[in-house]
Amino acid sequence: MYKKLLKKLNADKVRKSNNVELEVSPVLDDMITSIKNIVGESDDVVQRDFLIGRKIKASLFYIDGLADENGIESKVIKPLIYFSNDGVENLEGDAFLDFLEQQVTNFIELSVETTYDDAILPLMSGETLLVIDGIPKFILFETRQFNQRSIEEPESEIVVRGPRDGFNEVLHTNVMLLRRRIRDPNLTVQFGHLGRRSKRDFALVYLKGVTNEELVEEMRYRIACIDIDDVAETGDLEQFVEDNVLSPFPQLLRTERPDKTSAQLLNGKVVVIIDGTPFVMIAPLTFEEYFKSPEDNYDRWQIGTFVRILRYVGAFIAMFLPALYIAMVSYHQGMIPTTLALSIAGSREGVPFPAFIEALLMEFTIELLREAGVRLPRPVGQTIGIVGGLVIGDAAVRAGIVSPIMVIVVALTAIASFALPAYNISITFRMLRFGVMIAAALFGLFGIVISYILINIHLVGLRSFGSYYTSPFAPYEFSNWLDLVLRAPISLQKTRKAEPSKLDTKRQV
């Protein structure tokens, strides 16, 4: 039954319009009827009839709001109506079309299509469609205009020093931002459509001569395999093209920063930009990428190194601190120095719960606060932080629900998790933390180390577009260690990163 249904669905997979090609007739009225049949009863499709050279009937279609009306008026309609050339009467069909193209219209981007399918899609995205009586072809003018947000500093990746521009929602602006940074003619930008219904534009960007062609092919192939109504965000796309769907770890890098993106392009990676989102997707990703911020390179190398060490420690704290607290308090009291052990025991005296429940309560609260803070309007969000952090924490201690030391642990964990430059990996760490806490509650330090081993096993098995996720830790790539936990002076970093494999490995000669 189920299989039958599946078979039927698969049989219907090919769209009707792919099979049945509408025939293009040279009669203007027929063409207009067909176009109207296709675009339906939409009120925002504007039809404008006029006479070319005051003689030949023609019709022009565009979508109100998407196309630039001033441009249509001054660069398309005006020249077409008012041109005067007496020899034109003899021209027929294609010759007439060429004449119009070359001598009359003064529009830069213009294309001629022969099927309805090819003509309607550009029309729907804002181009202007011109049909002329007697010519069974479609002339399209690139009149798309974009109302766009100005280029602002990205909010999810803030730097102290560095460029303040970020991607916005318009594909062409984003590509422009990259072009402006890398003026190499080898920077290749390829456009395509994505989504069965939405036909969203996307761009595949890579640096020819550096990026491995196999990687580009693989990305192209995986994107081509997607069959879905709409891909709203690169996050959507990510889940279709990534290697392991079950893993909690993100396997593709996303960023809003053009400077970070261009640095990744120079490392031989492939960038996918989708229209409608400021987040671009970069493949492949290695684990250590999440501990790097573009800012590291802009400041002194000592500063970069220090900050990076802080991030690694932060990640460790975010993942293991509550678990260590649980393990120490419930199993290995002997490991804590005597005086501290006494004070912990003293402060936990009134607490009715075991350490695990206590930690779980507080960690859950802080996650709730974080989520609430993000969702609320900005002015209220900050209040939530203060109310949650200070008031609830203090009240919980006074009420004897948790011990003061637990509040320290939770606060440290929360702060440490926010120190990571990438938001999505910090959520992964915070999520895994609960698993580690359970392991610690069951088996103490043994549980913690087993969960550490399990996470590592998972990581060494992960691939991101064929690249080892744990590189350059495993396999060892010592030349890359200069830019790992340390951020050695840039003049020493002579090679590009080891993953992905690339055509040109030297970045300085």
Next chain:
Amino acid sequence: MGTEDNYQIAPLEMAIVLMSVIIGVGILTIPRGLTAAIDSPDGWISIAISGIIFMILIYLYVRLQQQYPGQSFFSYLEQGKLGKWMANLMLISFIVYFISLLAFEARVLAFVVKMYLLDRTPSEVLAAIILLTTTYAVTKGVQGVVHLSLMFLPITIFLVVILLIANLPNIEIERMLPVMGDGVMPVIQGVSEISLSFLGIEILIFWMMYMKKPDLRAFPLNIAIGFITLIYIATFIIVVSLLGVEGTQTITFPTVESVKEIEVPGAFFERLESLMITIWLMTIFNTMAIAELITLQIVTSTFRLTNKGLVLAIITFITFIIAFIPVSIAELFTFADWIGWLGVSLFCTSIMVGYLTVWFRKQKRNSQMPRGM
């Protein structure tokens, strides 16, 4: 890109894998086993001698492997009629050996963890958890297990070195004297005792086929052995000079016990031995994961089984049963001695059979060639 079929181990990686498989539970018990066997502080000379012996063995094996690069020892052996019979016999012995090794490591781990970390959790649970963890690691294949060694070994080596250095102020070096006070015989006896701690080099027989032909050199591997020998010697000297010969003999895990002597300035941490065991678990895990993966490879290839999941489950179950056959720690160490001898004799037999086969086939090839060429 990086699939199981074309995965290749670089020389450095092989050296690291060798180190992580050799440094298992051995380092925890060497000082006790050695002083108990020879009753003198000269054990470090025995360690040095056996280190050299194992270096020679590795050199011999690498020379042998150069005859059939990209091929495993046994697939080379199986090409002959007699070889096939021989190979199957040896493979079965290797299965027994690796499963016993796996069981032994699991049991010791359960012992140590019970002793120093979780005194009320049943050993069965601890052993089961570590066995399930290694089983999960094995599903990641050769590449996964090799990479795990690369991830964990630096941490554990760093830990050992730190602990050894931290213990330096406490030692009394007079306890190591006199050198060779009891003559040469105890040193020779010690060499036989130490053999288990160097075991793990059998993985070369099974994994050298993953190496490229120009990478087949003994040098990086022998550096690894040399490094391990140095660590063993340093551990032995520090532990024995700290606890004395008599003290070392009576304590089950003298290395762990010696860590107790370390005092952290500022006393932020106490009972460092718990911390040490915690991190040491990673090394034991590495040894076990490699042993289990090789067992799986042998079983599936020898008996031509395709259902790896089922085989893995059976291996894990059998290992678990065997792990709890020795009832006391004394029996466990007797068990360990058997494993040690089995391992050494299997490795030596392999080298011998290998050389014989190579020699025999060369003879045959020469005799088949028409004379006068």
